[in-house]
Amino acid sequence: MPTADAHPERWDVIVVGAGPAGCAAAVAARRERPGARVLLLDRAAFPRDKVCGDGIAAEALDVLAELGMDAAAIADGYPPVERLRLSAPGGAEVERRMARAAHVIPRRVLDARILAEALSQGVEFRRHAVRTVQSTPHGVVVDGLRADVVVGADGAESVVRRALHPAPPAGTVALAFRAYADEPAGQPGTQVITMTSAHWPAYAWSFPDGTGRANVGYGEVLTAAPPSRAAMLERWDALAPTAGTRDALRAHRLPLSTGRPPVPDGRILLVGDAQCLINPLTGEGIFYAVRSGQLAGRAALAGAGAGSLYRRTMRRALGRHFRHTTLLARVTRAPRLIDAAVRACRHDQRVFDDLLRIGLADGLLTPRLVTGLRP
Ligand SMILES: Cc1cc2nc3c(=O)[nH]c(=O)nc-3n(C[C@H](O)[C@H](O)[C@H](O)COP(=O)(O)OP(=O)(O)OC[C@H]3O[C@@H](n4cnc5c(N)ncnc54)[C@H](O)[C@@H]3O)c2cc1C
Structure with missing residues (x-):
């Protein structure tokens, strides 16, 4: 009987899931090595809905632009949203202009536009619901399709993650x-x-x-x-x-980043929600999806070394940020600290900017934000 490993169709990279993380990974792999054979699989036909708040941080569009995508075309018809009003649990309020305006783009629109950009860069797309992912000595087999490396970008209930890790712990x-x-x-x-x-x-x-x-x-x-x-x-x-x-x-x-699993060595990489990267303070996940996708796509062409390369670049890009958000999530279990921070934002635009940067992108706990958290 022929084994799955003997299947003739072979890809350099298979990406499971064509949301923002998967498209970013597929495009990053093609840009890393033009001509690389990259297959993007998704169970859905696009355009498709995705349950989300549809808030797109400016930093997420920056990453898409770094990937050669037309960020203005992606946001077309959805004007920048300049202001944010926050009401804290104890009633403190602040409303200010954001240092960088966000966009609100329904995911049915956003994700189809990002996928179109990925296809224009030579990524191949097929509609297919993945069920099995199997490592072999020389690659990975996805439902009978062979690849050197597989990127799991299949969202919060990731089939690829379940092949590697147990469910995220409670509270995350x-x-x-x-x-x-x-x-x-x-x-x-x-x-x-x-x-x-x-x-x-x-x-x-x-x-x-x-x-x-x-x-x-x-x-x-x-x-x-x-x-x-x-x-x-x-x-x-x-x-x-x-x-x-x-x-x-x-x-x-x-799936919040406080419960993200370790990045293992090897040929199977997880990105975006599949890697549990959502900000525990705000629920923002699209920036992390595209940033992790970009880093995984670049690493994916390293074959058996892909996992360790991806782990190193993720640590460099987001390691401190994740440590700071985990710490912030822990201390703000006491909601009065959020009230204190919101009051500090009212007095100082820079504290507001710092809070948004750590809540929506890759910011850190700055000294003035730490001071602002004191009730
Ligand atoms: C209610 C809610 C509100 C949110 N609000 C915001 C917000 O305002 N701003 C923000 O930045 N983030 C928000 N998030 C988080 C954000 O939606 C996610 O972080 C983001 O969608 C992650 O992108 P992704 O590409 O990793 O996964 P997804 O966007 O979920 O894409 C995964 C893709 O994989 C496909 N797929 C799944 N399983 C399979 C399979 N077995 N085979 C093939 N394909 C498969 C799916 O069809 C889908 O297209 C919110 C999340 C929720 C639930």
Whole structure:
């Protein structure tokens, strides 16, 4: 009987999942070695929906631009969102202009545009739901397709991750609902985040996309069994009721970077949500998805050395940041520290900028942010 290893179709890199992380990895591999045979697999046909707040940090678009993608075309039709209003669990509030404007782009639109950019750089795409991933002495076999290296970019419930690691530990996964609604009156160009000490860490958001619609949602970190849908919706309504109908209401889990698994040696790399890289303070994950995808795609052409190369470059790019966010997530288990930080943001734009940089991209705990956290 022929073994899977004897299958004739061979790729340099197979990327499982064509979301932002997977597209970034596939393009980075092609740019690292033009002519590399890179296959991108996704179970969905694009455009497809993805449960998300749709907030795109400027730094995420920077990475896409570094990958040769047209960031302006990707954001076309969705004007920059300049301001952010934060309400802390104890009631402290701040609203300021962000140092770098964000965008709010429905993922149905964003991800299809990113995939189109990847295809224009010579990546091949096939619709296929991956079920098995198997290491062999000379490569990896994905449902019978052979590759030198496989990048698992298949999101929060990653099949590739499950082949390598146990489930993330309790307290390192969040659950959130999102929906679409008409933009609330008086909120143009302003993202709003409303935190609550009930079921902390928990917050509701309203992110207008500049077209008259807003992405609205509510999420909390799971410390025990997930609450029922009815309980979550009740908590959301109590915190931030939405005027009018909530369309396309859906829930999804967020694997936080506080529970990310180690990056192993070898030929199977994990990126984005598959590697559990979501910011534990904000739920931002798209920046980490594209940055980790970029680094994994570059490392993927190193064959058996891909895992160790990816681990080293990830540590250099994001190691300190992850240590600082883990520390910040731990100390802000006491919600009054968030109130203190928000009050400090009211007094000093630079503290606000530092807080956003660590919450949305690769920032660090700066001395003035640490001072601001003192109640
Ligand atoms: C409610 C909610 C709100 C959020 N809000 C924000 C926000 O405002 N800003 C932000 O930056 N981040 C936000 N995030 C996090 C963000 O959505 C993720 O971090 C980001 O989508 C990760 O990108 P990814 O490419 O790793 O995974 P995904 O975007 O999930 O892409 C994974 C892809 O893999 C495919 N796939 C899955 N399994 C298989 C399989 N077996 N075979 C083939 N293909 C497969 C899927 O179809 C999908 O296309 C939010 C998350 C949630 C749940």
